[in-house]
Amino acid sequence: GQNIDQPTEMTATEGAIVQINCTYQTSGFNGLFWYQQHAGEAPTFLSYNVLDGLEEKGRFSSFLSRSKGYSYLLLKELQMKDSASYLCAVRAPQGSGYALNFGKGTSLLVTP
């Protein structure tokens, strides 16, 4: 089975740092992805982890612990435009066509 959990909503202040957590229990694992989705738009790729540790990409970083089934997305120097939904997704193995299984998303509100 597939179970991916994220907080439903978070609020943070412009200029601050926010951490969005994701825990997963899946029957197959081939990488964990973070996407950003603004209302009414398509998901856009933020980061990807397949090995344990931290991946940094500008203002965004993502961490993975496979043994704990845990990941987080760290957003630094928050800007108003970062208000969006952040989706955690686990990728299935090649035999399953590399499909993405998404969590319900975390709606982040950045306030002045």
Next chain:
Amino acid sequence: EPEVTQTPSHQVTQMGQEVILRCVPISNHLYFYWYRQILGQKVEFLVSFYNNEISEKSEIFDDQFSVERPDGSNFTLKIRSTKLEDSAMYFCASIIGGGGLDEYEQYFGPGTRLTVT
């Protein structure tokens, strides 16, 4: 920058009618996907397609759904007899899938909003 395109952006149809949603994946990509997102809910996987055949499908992808790559560039999703609960945003996505470092990123199209009345 290459992008996935989808048409139409919005489709309104009556219950029981057939609809075809169209996608043009990025030209050198090998794996193609359809996802749907009902308003206010999570993005759900429907089907993956590789080497001209379905490689995986979810429980949602029942006999009412079919996919096709008719001409080497288009990738279509057909819903034979639409139901009210098929109303959702449908996203097409593709990946290179060639084993290189860029293999991992799924590029999503802008979506087609399907409204079934």
